[in-house]
Amino acid sequence: MSVTIRLPDGNEKKYDHPVEVIQVAEDISPGLARAAMAAELDGKLCDTSTAIAEGVHELRILTNKDDESLEVLRHTTAHVLAQAVTELFGPEVQYTIGPALTDDFQYGFYYDFSLPQSIGIEDLAKIEKKMKEIISAKLPIERIVLPVDQAKEQFEKLGQDYKVEMINDLVTNEAVETLSLYKQADFVDMCRGPHLGNTGKIKAFKLLSTAGAYWRGDEKNQMLTRIYGTAFFDRKELNAHIERIAEAKKRDHRIIGKQLGLFHFSDAVGPGLPLWKPKGAVIRRELEDWLRGELIKRGYDSVYTPHIGKLELYETSGHYPYYEHGLFPTIQLEDGSGYLLKPM
Template structure:
């Protein structure tokens, strides 16, 4: 191969030779024109590049399309530039902050000067964006000297870009131009604006420049774009569905939880029905944990400041903690606990441990407190007090893999029992180029990382591996779950920790009669119980599995004459551990059925003259209608079969 040629290695391991300066688009064209039409960007030696950027050395290349996360991110970042071009055309003289891609779409922070921008103007911006997109202007990358970049934005009068330039080094600055718009940007971008076929600007918000409340508030415009109109239509449909499923709305309608300004923002109050749901979740997990060999523990809601100084949580969460609680003793300070793990370390330390005692698995539904800014609070997903289904496993290094596999079993049991079927396990490892930012010995890291990877393979998990995403104290496994609307949530995490055993001087006596440090595994299948309930509500639109739903049965007497028989049925069901209520209202049976449907009651039992005379109930299922008549005893058998079917199999 000559100096004028480069070798390109594709993801399948195949190799191709091209002229020096060839682009990822040339690589795509060498495979097929159809593929080239769909290429948005490329991963070149692990870095995302423009598809038309020249490659001047041997490289591994992965072509990115709309089906790749980095392809979507490039598409949406390019759309932010297109929106900025449309804004500048419609509002000459405006200034721009930053315009990144986000999980679903993009935004741009804009300074409109003295103009009051109104959301009613979004439609004309959308039209202008589509008009510019149809011009199919190329996104052109240009390396710029810092002094030239400064001169450009000084002439333009954009102080925000000048401030961004302050933090950049000469030789690392690039401009991107499409049509009549030029922006300071690292890139990458899609080949041209013609890829953008569908546009929707979603909403407008205020955003302080650089997140500093003392700086000017800019106008943040959120938008999303797609390569096909059909995909935008589907997204907007899901957006409307998400509004219907909003856990704050359903939580109020289903009488699950509430908030009170007198109690305090971000501190949920669980109502009777929500408490039943919450207790069922806790009972479900406790039963599974006992079977899996966990010992339950209970620790206080507060701890001495020195506990969290020792653990490092005071340093990490100090600013996000509530102010220390001062006792009558001078200088004695306690904190509302931000984490349960330091308390569990002290339980481990309460007596000498032998290698024969390990693994030791301690589990607690522990409530923790962290101060969140009021603007960041959001229903149950972002609160100031929340309960974790926390557990800490103290084990020998050679036990890490088996313990990981057992926790994976538990997490998958939770998912199967609650209808979460689409998930990916993210294996987060050290950055091999930056090992100094992690603590612990190399051989322990290598052993733990191998154990996680092997456990995931042996359990048949669909995985992605992220280098550099490990916690500083150890590698971890996070479960990324898609809900019914395709939204991603991080539910369930397993983390290996070498730091806390060191900080708390945890020890066990080995078979060699020497002292050793245990490895600590943190795990929380639910994570935050509050956040988990919020995700579950939105995933199932408030239609919980039968075993979990607060009111499993509504008994609907046709008239007051059958109130006594309805009570007999209720008493029998109560004895069989079936929860529900009798609708005693003086309403027609049709109205009672409709109201029970709205409340998402899984099963309705209608009782009238025939049922009372024959000792039966007429059964209706939510959303499915009449299931026929049966005796109360037969109904209890029927109910228990339905309930069992809604649960997974408890892991051994």
């Protein structure tokens, strides 16, 4: 066989035998192999353990200097979180989904669980301790590709009902025939990847909060426990991020607004519905006047529409079927006609 690897600097590596990404990295330099987090093979992200098929390929080894690596790091940390929670709280733990977040200001990943007991912010230290044990063990992370039936059977044996449901949906909606699983020690998760080569490559992480989340975002489904966290390549970056979060909380408009006497919230009125005080009303009016002036400068004309409209108006526009359950109830008049409050 013949494998040709084209590198970003224009150089090529040639092999007459099967080769994995990490072996190519090792041939370039041992330092690069140690620093490798993942790779881009022919434009697609992959693990460093990926076997390269016969033929000519474009390969880029990703280290912590590459933006793509941060997502891989955080995704692997989410898997370590799931493993830690499963080991701490027992086989009744159902782990669902745990994506990496790269565009969120505060969080870097989360994982949703169905748990045999309730947990809160006070439990995060215990979970972090278990995660650190898993990271210190430098567990190899193995990618396994199985036929759908075998993957489903494995999760059925593990009692992971949510994973089985997800597999069934993938078969129905995408007609998948195989699935990739990732295994570290005895923990197995279904995932497209890629992931770090071993858990020891996680250097700095922090669990930040817990929250409730409906399965698949549907309030008709079971409420799950979501654990949020973040991860970086070194402790300095992590500490700087935590400091930014703390500073941002000090500047939370809900806190500053109350401190400055701009607005007030009342349970009698409803959550998220501010009552503007005189100082706040001045600021709001100034902003409205500025915005109105900018629109006029740009040639816009103002129009005013009623705050309510006939139900048929929203049916004609096509909005009603999509917003029906998120709107205030229809106002029914004696003549049988229905009106809705303007949603925007």
